[in-house]
Amino acid sequence: MCFDLDSAPPIPALSGAAVSHADLVLEAKDGNRFGAFLATPEEGVGPGVVILPDVRGLYRFYEELALRFAERGVAALAFDYFGRTAGIEKRPDDWDYMPLVQQLTHEQVQADVGASVAHLRDLGCDPLFTVGFCFGGSGSWAAAASGHGLAGAVGFYGRPSRMIELVPQLDAPILALQGGADQGIPHSDNVEFEQALAENGKEYELVEFEGAPHSFFDRKQEEFQGASDEAWSRTLAFIEANAAD
Secondary structure (H helix, E strand, O other): OOOOOOOOOOOOOOOOOOEEEEEEEEEOOOOOEEEEEEEEEOOOOOOEEEEEOOOOOOOHHHHHHHHHHHHOOOEEEEEOOOHHHHOOOOOOOOOOOHHHHOOOOHHHHHHHHHHHHHHHHHOOOOOEEEEEEOHHHHHHHHHOOOOOOOOEEEEEOOOHHHOHHHHHHOOOOEEEEEEOOOOOOOHHHHHHHHHHHHHOOOOEEEEEEOOOOOOOOOOOOHHHHHHHHHHHHHHHHHHHHHHOO
16 A cells, blocks of 8 residues: 555645535445545535545545545545445455455446546536545546546556556546656656657646655655645646636
8 A cells, every 4th residue: 555554644734624524335337335435615515526545445544635625625535446345344454455456447446436426526516636646546547538527637656557548538637746766656657658648639747756755645754745745736726727727
């Protein structure tokens, strides 16, 4: 997984922000029932984001991230990948998730993204975005090529090779926030990704944070707080800019 179990988003909570939150069970078009966590601002309905977690699925880090979005006026729904294989209940910290990750397909992930997008849309959220991390980073970009009607997709340290073949199908802008010292995603992969995006005339921005490793977006990674601050600012600016289009 990307984060330790005691990791937290490197974003300050906004004191006095009025938000609501709830655990949900959603159902995809293929009949899969899966767990999710929803956080909404109590004042008004605006843009919404679907959060795609790392390989471990839904846990506290992503629930906290959803709350940070809601504090800033953006409804956020983080969902779990493993309804088909592990059920809807919350799992212990030490569970063996990798065998189930290996069973996941692109179609299954996007079916669950679709149900999450539909739930936010039913709440009146507009426009809608995805934001993902690691496994969910590439899944977030892929969501912009999967017919969900998104206004944009953000991926933190996603692996371009997981979705580069979908670049011609992208129908929304993407933002890629990559670690410049990510040993699992070399600079050459990001260059290839940029070339594919440019050659296909897609709207994108790809940022490599110099010296930052995989999973730099973590309160425990104090030495990379500057990169985290910029990545968060860019994410909010991307949502604001594309919400206005």
